[in-house]
Amino acid sequence: MEKIGLIAGGGRLPVIFAREARKRGAYIIGFAIKEVASQDLDTACDKVHWLNTGQIKKFLFLLMVERIKRIVMLGKVDKSIVYGSVEEGQDYLNLLKNARDKSDYTILDRITSELGKRGVEVKSGMEYLSDLLLPKGVLTKRHPSQEETEDISFGFSVAKELARLDIGQTIVVKDKAVVSVEAMEGTNRTIERAAELCAGGFVVIKVSRPHQDMRWDVPVVGPETIKVIAENKGKVLAIEEKRMFLVEKETCVSLADSNDISIVVG
């Protein structure tokens, strides 16, 4: 039986991974981040260790005790948490020492490299999650209007440029103008700001990074994103095909349908 460690941040993705991987015969040991990861991990994994982000020593000790050789990192971890833990004076890890910058990729690259030094390989969760990647198409009853279709096409090209710069992966577009751009505040606040600036009817675009590392970094959208769009009177969510996860697809589509929102995979 394959034993896989799972560093679990927020959201549904770690839970979905654990369930799918166990269905297919893997033994999953969760390392769940307290106050961020879902309590459902307790039942979704074979075993779970709950850790604060500051408990890096304990984490490394548990990795050894559990004889973990393969690990998957899934779920959102707010960058401020990583900073918090690094700033606690844990110089034994030296995560960001001499780092080129403090972008997500730099941080994750350092973590991967630190784990590698300890004989732990960071793997992609993809082989168990490929059902969540979608081909091109419209998932909802509502299809985008001609204007919205043009906004989607305009928005994808702008969003890909921003993703390439490693700033953020979400933008909101209306009438071929960029209303708001995500940086550190996250998708939800970017959508809420757009609503304040243009009073609804907008298109939300979310894309992957051009050189995305499938081990760490597959963007996720789920019911929460649809809810925020609905509450803020947006009309379309456009996501990129095959390089992003749509979690709880049925819930997403049903939420979108009942709020007259289009979900477009483009």
Next chain:
Amino acid sequence: MEKIGLIAGGGRLPVIFAREARKRGAYIIGFAIKEVASQDLDTACDKVHWLNTGQIKKFLFLLMVERIKRIVMLGKVDKSIVYGSVEEGQDYLNLLKNARDKSDYTILDRITSELGKRGVEVKSGMEYLSDLLLPKGVLTKRHPSQEETEDISFGFSVAKELARLDIGQTIVVKDKAVVSVEAMEGTNRTIERAAELCAGGFVVIKVSRPHQDMRWDVPVVGPETIKVIAENKGKVLAIEEKRMFLVEKETCVSLADSNDISIVVG
């Protein structure tokens, strides 16, 4: 005597232009946008017409009556105001009909072209405002730290890319990570958001567009920007040399000095 029309949006720039141009012998007729333009235009110009953005017919009539052949457009006009006026059904202007998109440049290009058809040339205000363009250097008592200098350099390169995409011209950086990016919300809200996300100590970068049209579009910073940075505990304002205006320079520097902020022209 040279007669120049001045379409005046918000901020100090139209007032400064009118004063400078009159000092040098021009006769200035202001077309001031109500609730946006400064009341000081009444004394700064030789004559002022106050207009709502919806009063496009009246504006075109006045241009003819006043025999305006040269016009300068200065000062900030919120895009929502332009939308508002266009959406009032004034199809005789057809400002945005068949437009590629609704970016600032597209809108301004259309306005310039519409004025051209009526024999009015849109001129740059630059020849009267060149004193407001600055060479490289540090203007304040406080010089940026080594870390801040690196953030300035990192930030300029990212901000230039965003400006090239015609999204926004301001970003906030801390520790070589982009904290917030401006789109439609404007500079002040981008700075305020950064403060919520990283609790101060950040670097604000403002740049021009790579293919900036000096007739319409010279970015402006002034005392208000310094005040917002101070209130939100930012440490540095970095602006681009020779392609942006620093208005009320003495006030800006004195405000920055008393709040321990660096102003860097880079």
